[in-house]
Amino acid sequence: MEVVTDEPAAPTPDAAGTAVPTLEAVAARAGVSRATVSRVVNGSTRVKPEIIEAVTAAIADLNYVPNRAARSLASRRTQVIALVVPESTARVFADPFFASIVQGVALHLAETDYTLNMVIASEMNPDKTRRYLMGGNVDGALVVSHHSGDHSYARLGATLPIVFGGRPLDVGDEENDTYFVDVDNVAGAAEAARHLIARGRRSIAVIAGPQDMPPGVDRLTGWRQAMEEQGLDASLVEYGDFSPASGTAAMGRLLKRGGPIDGVFAANDQMAAGAYLAIHEAGLTIPDDIAVVGFDDDYFGLTATPPLTTVHQPSIGLGVRMAQTLVARIEGTHVERVTTLDTELVVRQST
Amino acid sequence: MEVVTDEPAAPTPDAAGTAVPTLEAVAARAGVSRATVSRVVNGSTRVKPEIIEAVTAAIADLNYVPNRAARSLASRRTQVIALVVPESTARVFADPFFASIVQGVALHLAETDYTLNMVIASEMNPDKTRRYLMGGNVDGALVVSHHSGDHSYARLGATLPIVFGGRPLDVGDEENDTYFVDVDNVAGAAEAARHLIARGRRSIAVIAGPQDMPPGVDRLTGWRQAMEEQGLDASLVEYGDFSPASGTAAMGRLLKRGGPIDGVFAANDQMAAGAYLAIHEAGLTIPDDIAVVGFDDDYFGLTATPPLTTVHQPSIGLGVRMAQTLVARIEGTHVERVTTLDTELVVRQST
DNA sequence: CTGAAAGCGCTAACAC
DNA sequence: GTGTTAGCGCTTTCAG
Numbered sequence: 266m267e268v269v270t271d272e273p274a275a276p277t278p279d280a281a282g283t284a285v286p287t288l289e290a291v292a293a294r295a296g297v298s299r300a301t302v303s304r305v306v307n308g309s310t311r312v313k314p315e316i317i318e319a320v321t322a323a324i325a326d327l328n329y330v331p332n333r334a335a336r337s338l339a340s341r342r343t344q345v346i347a348l349v350v351p352e353s354t355a356r357v358f359a360d361p362f363f364a365s366i367v368q369g370v371a372l373h374l375a376e377t378d379y380t381l382n383m384v385i386a387s388e389m390n391p392d393k394t395r396r397y398l399m400g401g402n403v404d405g406a407l408v409v410s411h412h413s414g415d416h417s418y419a420r421l422g423a424t425l426p427i428v429f430g431g432r433p434l435d436v437g438d439e440e441n442d443t444y445f446v447d448v449d450n451v452a453g454a455a456e457a458a459r460h461l462i463a464r465g466r467r468s469i470a471v472i473a474g475p476q477d478m479p480p481g482v483d484r485l486t487g488w489r490q491a492m493e494e495q496g497l498d499a500s501l502v503e504y505g506d507f508s509p510a511s512g513t514a515a516m517g518r519l520l521k522r523g524g525p526i527d528g529v530f531a532a533n534d535q536m537a538a539g540a541y542l543a544i545h546e547a548g549l550t551i552p553d554d555i556a557v558v559g560f561d562d563d564y565f566g567l568t569a570t571p572p573l574t575t576v577h578q579p580s581i582g583l584g585v586r587m588a589q590t591l592v593a594r595i596e597g598t599h600v601e602r603v604t605t606l607d608t609e610l611v612v613r614q615s616t
Numbered sequence: 617m618e619v620v621t622d623e624p625a626a627p628t629p630d631a632a633g634t635a636v637p638t639l640e641a642v643a644a645r646a647g648v649s650r651a652t653v654s655r656v657v658n659g660s661t662r663v664k665p666e667i668i669e670a671v672t673a674a675i676a677d678l679n680y681v682p683n684r685a686a687r688s689l690a691s692r693r694t695q696v697i698a699l700v701v702p703e704s705t706a707r708v709f710a711d712p713f714f715a716s717i718v719q720g721v722a723l724h725l726a727e728t729d730y731t732l733n734m735v736i737a738s739e740m741n742p743d744k745t746r747r748y749l750m751g752g753n754v755d756g757a758l759v760v761s762h763h764s765g766d767h768s769y770a771r772l773g774a775t776l777p778i779v780f781g782g783r784p785l786d787v788g789d790e791e792n793d794t795y796f797v798d799v800d801n802v803a804g805a806a807e808a809a810r811h812l813i814a815r816g817r818r819s820i821a822v823i824a825g826p827q828d829m830p831p832g833v834d835r836l837t838g839w840r841q842a843m844e845e846q847g848l849d850a851s852l853v854e855y856g857d858f859s860p861a862s863g864t865a866a867m868g869r870l871l872k873r874g875g876p877i878d879g880v881f882a883a884n885d886q887m888a889a890g891a892y893l894a895i896h897e898a899g900l901t902i903p904d905d906i907a908v909v910g911f912d913d914d915y916f917g918l919t920a921t922p923p924l925t926t927v928h929q930p931s932i933g934l935g936v937r938m939a940q941t942l943v944a945r946i947e948g949t950h951v952e953r954v955t956t957l958d959t960e961l962v963v964r965q966s967t
Numbered sequence: 968c969t970g971a972a973a974g975c976g977c978t979a980a981c982a983c
Numbered sequence: 984g985t986g987t988t989a990g991c992g993c994t995t996t997c998a999g
Contacts, residue, residue, distance in 0.1 A: 298986045332752055334684075372736060381734045382733060570921060639993060652968090691975085692994090
């Protein structure tokens with residue numbers, strides 16, 4: 266909310282000694298017109314080299330910095346990219362996966378002329394976000410929602426270039442023009458399962474994620490693929506909600522079934538951590554009795570005892586790729602609509 | 617297919633996809649001048665209520681959104697706040713403490729008309745960041761650097777309102793006009809030490825942080841305070857660099873001294889986690905032989921075995937407070953130059 | 968309390 | 984190649 270003071274709002278007494286030079290000042294100093302300076306600043310090639318030099322010198326002398334607002338107003342481009350974070354994600358902002366994506370995005374954008382604008386999408390007032398995005402205040406948007414696959418912003422895609430992180434849940438008509446970057450959850454999960462098999466395990470269970478989230482679905486699919494291709498029984502399935510507690514519960518149910526289990530693939534590390542608890546409480550040891558593989562490669566896996574074998578996601582790379590894709594779209598360069606990043610199995614002591 | 621709508625059906629069928637309406641269009645529709653619309657939009661009270669209503673209606677009808685660039689150009693305010701992240705911090709971006717700060721900042725700013733601009737300060741090209749900040753592209757900046765206390769941006773404070781996260785390291789002249797929000801590291805550390813004492817421990821060691829970082833200094837100071845106020849020996853000091861490995865090493869050195877140790881305060885949770893390792897390797901148990909307290913309350917503490925007693929930092933609150941402070945400065949409202957937030961001891965099973 | 972007019976700093980046709 | 988000329992959409996004196 267903007268604070269409106271009744272008093273004639275005493276403007277900041279800044280700008281004391283630091284007068285920000287304008288393009289006009291540069292033009293005067295270099296002895297050319299403003300248009301020419303603009304050309305030089307924007308890298309137009311159709312300027313005499315000597316003039317480019319003169320202008321460049323003047324810019325350096327004056328310590329000139331273009332005014333983004335003016336540039337944006339005149340060019341009708343903002344050079345701003347929004348990173349939209351659903352409020353629910355924000356609550357678990359400390360999710361290292363998400364944090365890494367932000368990092369990747371920021372790192373890539375730092376090399377471009379685009380500026381990163383973090384927007385927390387208020388769920389109370391979704392319209393505020395939509396309005397902001399549609400109000401010509403940004404050139405494009407990145408939408409992240411780790412597990413949920415919520416693409417409620419897809420509609421905006423018609424008016425504003427958008428790139429999503431993660432595969433959309435619904436494969437509707439709109440999917441055809443939805444750009445997204447995703448991790449290859451199916452292949453990663455299959456690799457995890459194959460690793461267990463290679464370790465000699467035969468009764469392999471899965472603690473799957475919610476089936477209304479793409480990663481939940483895909484990781485289960487990958488596990489099934491591997492099991493079936495080896496002719497193994499793929500019926501040891503229990504579901505969790507990606508939380509540690511749900512992992513403990515699911516593992517408990519698996520154990521209660523009574524049948525043999527010598528390996529478990531958990532759809533994320535947090536559930537794997539939860540499973541550890543249930544396994545230990547049952548008096549079993551990891552990996553001797555039951556080998557465990559997780560997915561995500563977050564801190565749960567690293568600090569667990571024993572350290573967890575897990576599927577690493579290229580989260581920074583995901584952010585970088587999202588940013589690259591969006592910039593390409595904005596600038597009209599061709600890019601694949603769908604990008605799938607490879608995962609990597611990190612073998613530690615739980616298998 | 618069903619489309620989730622959170623706004624009433626668009627009154628005008630061509631509303632979507634059409635060029636965004638300008639203030640002028642609103643003025644025409646409301647039958648007033650652009651100046652008046654501007655006043656209404658900016659919340660001036662000196663407008664007839666009925667006119668305010670008419671304008672508001674027109675704005676709603678047209679789905680008008682002010683153009684930030686134009687507004688900024690004319691008003692010479694950008695409504696943008698930069699969040700500067702040193703590149704070195706970015707590398708450990710997954711630091712949950714840092715992530716929470718960002719979250720707090722974003723949450724608070726979402727309630728204002730300010731926009732959050734994440735800037736990764738390239739250490740290769742620090743001038744790029746400085747130029748951006750000084751180029752009139754932002755109204756103020758927030759600088760975060762978890763442990764380092766690096767206030768190399770302090771100089772910019774003369775021209776641009778800046779608020780730092782964390783106490784500055786150097787108490788130079790410039791400190792007098794440096795605004796910052798910090799956690800009460802001294803009090804928190806003292807509380808941790810007192811807690812160990814209350815648990816009956818008498819030979820309490822400390823794994824201190826680097827003494828060139830304010831939190832490293834302050835937490836050691838707090839521990840000393842508590843020890844001295846109880847007349848306990850305060851010589852069991854070893855230093856680490858906040859990393860788990862350094863915690864293990866420091867604990868090892870402590871143990872090697874040969875004297876009795878029944879309690880340890882580690883200046884952060886990661887070092888505490890490292891200390892766990894050394895303690896276990898020495899065949900000792902936590903908390904029976906040695907009670908351990910950490911600082912930060914990050915995931916290391918939660919997932920450790922046994923769960924770590926630690927000092928919780930209000931990291932989201934820190935972000936919120938930083939944002940509040942900066943906005944106040946920008947808008948000329950009075951705020952304290954220094955804000956110190958209280959920590960809270962979280963007692964778990966390691967003590 | 969409201970309108971008219973003058974830019975904010977820059978880009979983009981269009982001339983020269 | 985380079986200069987000229989119009990604005991981009993909004994805020995802001997300054998009249999009335």
